[in-house]
Amino acid sequence: MSARLFSDFSPSGKDAWEKQAEKELKGRLKTLSDWTIGADLHLAPYLTNSEIDPEKMAAMQACQKKSPGWQNVPVVKFSEPRKTNVGMKHALENGADAILLDLGSADVAHCEFPKLLHGIRLSDTAIYFQTAENTADVFKEISKNAGYYLKGGIASDPIAEWMRTGKHFIDNINAIVSVLDQTRNMREFRVYMVDGQLFHNNGASPVQELAMMISGIVNYVDLLTDKEISPLTAFNRTMFSLSVGPEFFAEIAKLRAFRFLLSKISDAYQLPRALCKPFLQVQTSSFYNANVAPNTNMIRGSSEAMSAVMGGCNALTVRPFDHPFREPNDFSERIARNVSSILAHESALAYVADPAAGSYTLEKMSLDMADKAWELFLDMEAKGGFIKCFETGFIQNALKASLAQKAKDLGEDKVMIGVNKFIEDADSSFFDEKDLHSSSYNLADKNLSQCFKASTLTASKP
Structure with a gap:
């Protein structure tokens, strides 16, 4: 069958494809624009197998997730113990596989964990406790009467918290070491987090996100190994938290490139690849949410979620479409959970480990993005590493420049539905660039910048 099929169709190269495309597009082939990913990366609008190095493509594919599927992990915000417990149970009974429990600024001592976790077995259900509190204090409370094996983890990045607030991270590094020692056999319990939201929400390009995150994990591994934690334990017991934006293909490539870069980092520490199990939430x-057209956020979120699962996430958190401007209700939370459920059960994406493998454009995009991010990472290392780059303002300046470019693109020809095209409010004003220079880089409250919700970075020495 296969021999006859190929004998009926002669091979065609890129020239033949372009000739046919030129004919069908009636002379408009050259109007197809290049893929532009931030200021860092430009790709041709179409590629063939002749433009992909097969060995590099195989290396990229070898680093991807081997098991299909992902956890459906909605966010539940802590309010008071019993009410939050009801909310978590409701989510788990209606599509959720695990919970990202946002403790906010709640004091650990006042969370009343027996009430908060009533009827939820942490040995069966993964709960990720998102907090800026001391990791050891949180673990002490959640491990009481919880059995010998816990799933989930503590979603805390003390260095990111220092970058946001100036709060010293050294004590929490010691707390992470203590919890790692107590949970040596709990392979499904993540003790700390590398928080990519910090860079994403301050305007980073995909290349910058990747470089800064791998610089972050190198910093953590070095800090923890200095305290006699093995590099494999430090590498495997973290949760990498990333955001996916609306650039569909670029975000798929970003996640695939991230796994590739993590493999390079693990090789540098001489870790066996078969034992390295990076966990991507x-x-x-x-x-990128649009307050002026909030219902559009449902569609945008669905597209972003599809990028996440095709890129190989282990856990998917779909934010409710209304969360930027009000407390989500049962409807918006249910829709968010159902996005993940539909992708898993109706699209069949949960049956394939690496659905993007073999796409020439995605493979090339992943490889080029990884190369550019590696260059930036090495530049950061040459400048003294992650902490030093923040203290000197290198990271802040890079993010500010990237954010300025995003705003410029939106103000010119880049389309974002509900923000600068097909908007609902006819009286909305156009982007005012003076807002770019606010202390927090916050571009909210202007039509072309409604999607930008940047967070403040503060340079403060540990």
């Missing part, structure tokens, strides 16, 4: 972006 990916959430739909808060940065």
Whole structure:
């Protein structure tokens, strides 16, 4: 069958394809624009197998997730113990596989964990406790009467918290070491997080996100190994948290490139690849939501979620479409959970480990993005590493420049539905660039910048 099929169709190269495309597009082939991903990366609008190095493509594919599927992990915000417990149970009974429990600024001592976790067995259900509190204090409370094996983890990035607030991270590094020692056999319990939201929500390009995140994990591994934690434990027991934006193909490539870069980092520490199990918790972006057309966020979030699962996330968090401007209700939370459920059960994406493999454009995009990010990472290392780059303002300046470019693109020809095209409010004003220079890089409250919800970075030495 296969021999006859190929004998009926002669091979065709890129020239033949372009000739046919030129004919069908009636002379408009050259109007197809290049893929432009930030200021860092430009790709041709179409590619063939002749433009992909097969060995590099195989290396990229070898680093991807081997098991299909992902956890459906909605966010539940802590309010008071019993009410939050009801909310978590409701989500788990209606599509959720795990919970990202946002403790906010709640004091650990006042969370009343026996009430908060009533009827939820942490040995069966993964709960990720998102907090800026001391990791050891949180673990002490959640491990009481919880059995010998816990799933989930503590979604805390003390260095990102320092970058946001100036709060010193050294004590929490010691707390992470303590919890790692107590949970040596709990392979499904993540003790700390590398928070990519910090860079994404301050305007980073995909290349910058990747470079800064791998610089972040190198910093953590070095800090933890200095305290006699093995590099394999430090590498495997973290949760990498990333956001996916609306650039569909670029975000798929970003996640695939991230796994490739993590493999290079693990090789540098001489870790056996077969034992390295990076865990990617990916959430739909808060940065690009449109307040002026909130229902559009449902569609945008669905597209972003599809990028996340095709890129190989282990856990998917779909943010409710209304979360930027009000407390989500039962309807918006249910829709968010159902996005993940539909992708898993109706699209069949949960049956394939790496659905993007073999696409020439995605493979090339993943490889080029990884190369550019590696260059930036090495540049950061040459400048003294992650902490030093923040203290000197290198990271802040890079993010500010990227954010300025995003705003410029939106103000010119880049289309974002509900933000600068097909908008609902006819009286909305256009982007005012003076807002770019606010202390927090916050571009909210202007039509072309409604999607930008940047967070403040503060340079403060540990």
